[in-house]
Amino acid sequence: MNNKKIKNIFILVTALLALSTLTSSVRADSTTPFLPVEASEFVKKIPDTEYIIEDPCEGFEALDGAQIYCGVRKGAGYRIEVPDDWNGDLLMHAHGYRLFNVESLWVDNPPFRDWLIENGYAWAASSYSANGLNITTGVKDTKTLVEFFRDKIAIPEHVYISGESMGGGITITSVEQWPDIYDGGMPTCGLIAPYEEFDYLWDFYVLSNALAGYDATFPIPQDFVTSGDYTTVVNSLASAPGYFPYLLNPQGEQLKNAVKMITGGERPLYNQGFNLWYGFIDYWVWGFPLTQVMIDFDLTGVKGVWVDNWNTIYQFDADPELTPEEEVLNEIVFRIQRDPQAMHPNGLKNIPVTTGKIKVPVLTLFGIGDLFVPFSQEQIYAQRVAEQGASNLLVQRAIREIVHCEFTQEEYTTAFLDLVNWIETGEKPEGDNLLDPNTASDENFGCQFTSLDRDYSDFAAIGLVIPPCPD
Secondary structure, eight states: OOOOOOOOOOOOOBOOOOSOOOOSOOBSSTTSBOOOOOGGGGOOBOOSOSSEEOOTTTTOOOOTTEEEEEEEETTEEEEEEEETTOOSEEEEEEOOOOOTTOOEEOOOOOTTHHHHHHTTOEEEEEOOSOOSSOHHHHHHHHHHHHHHHHHHTOOOSEEEEEEETHHHHHHHHHHHHOTTTOSEEEEESOOOSHHHHHHHHHHHHHHHHHHHTOOOOSSOOTTTTTTSHHHHHHHTTBSSTTOTTTSBOHHHHHHHHHHHHHTTSSOTTHHHHHHIIIIIIIIIIISSOHHHHHHHOOOTTOOSOOOOOTTOOOOSSSOSSOOHHHHHHHHHSOOOOOOGGGOBSSTTSSSBOOOOOOSSOEEEEEETTOSSSOTHHHHHHHHHHHHTTOGGGEEEEEEOOOSTTOOOHHHHHHHHHHHHHHHHHOOOOOOOOTTOHHHHTSTTTTTTTSOTTOOOHHHHHTTOOOOOOOO
């Protein structure tokens, strides 16, 4: 989530192109010329909208050896940067989730922008024309920007797409929908199975209530967190009030183990991730639990019950045979079934359902201790791809991190270069086998693709020790 300070006034603005007009031509080769465009062609009046579109040109200055375009098109801000020695390839960057009640739209630069320009890659990014968990809007607005680039600037040799969190969901949906436009995708910490993400957050709510001896309801009460009910529930699971999740009673330990199993099973860094996401971030960073995120989701166009645990089997360990304690939990937990009209399995209606039907290479990065968008998202998508017979087009890489979308420049750029090489040469890069529980539970899982110079000292300062990988 972006913590950018939001303006609190409602105005309509006209986007202006940065004053630095393009004066020189850039060529990838003789067949894909860079086409300079007059500034007047980029000035677009913002249509009537509930959002304030922040000037995408403000504070956006070209890096050395590059030229920029910026402005507003079809209700969304955009930024484009093209190096003078452009290699002909374009990366589309898709930003992540922004709360639906945030009234400003703004453009984010790619997390490895400098590297892209230094290595000859052009990039483009959209603000999208709406906030909220609106994957369809992000998919369509990013595609519109690709078409704009092709029409006004140049026809790229290859178009890649990458995005973080919800932007990872936009990435996956884009390559599934338009393999004729995108040559490859790189979702990072991606929301690549959206409905299962909703189900996970719902699971935590109903499991914590059941194990604490309280009743759950659907929808979750709007004041569940602010009324103190959430604090009452979690204190009932701690061995001492105020110490959830650090000191747990037996029921609290059962909750922790159940969440482990629904988010991917045994793996390193789960304990640290649980304490971070349900402890430190809850109380000291956000001031509210992940359950509040569930309450705040605005699912545009989704009707009826949009979560499901009707047939979920909750367990405390990987043994498929239920213990008496697991049987009791499965009997008492509150259950609900998703309405059929809440999901659209095909196309771009509502929140798209990812199918795993990919026709171009996809390389993912994810943090194994991230409990905002957990490891299970990657496992679910790997299974869907396998069912489509497309596993030869998917590579997934585990990174030993517990904060959402905190990858190093080395991790980003190594993955992107490997994706590019895969597309250009057909040589599939290495990845991790996420569907093998023995691989995921190994204490060194994630070491192969994690930067050796990762600094975990900040976690140690708050009592979260990350075990190092072997040299």
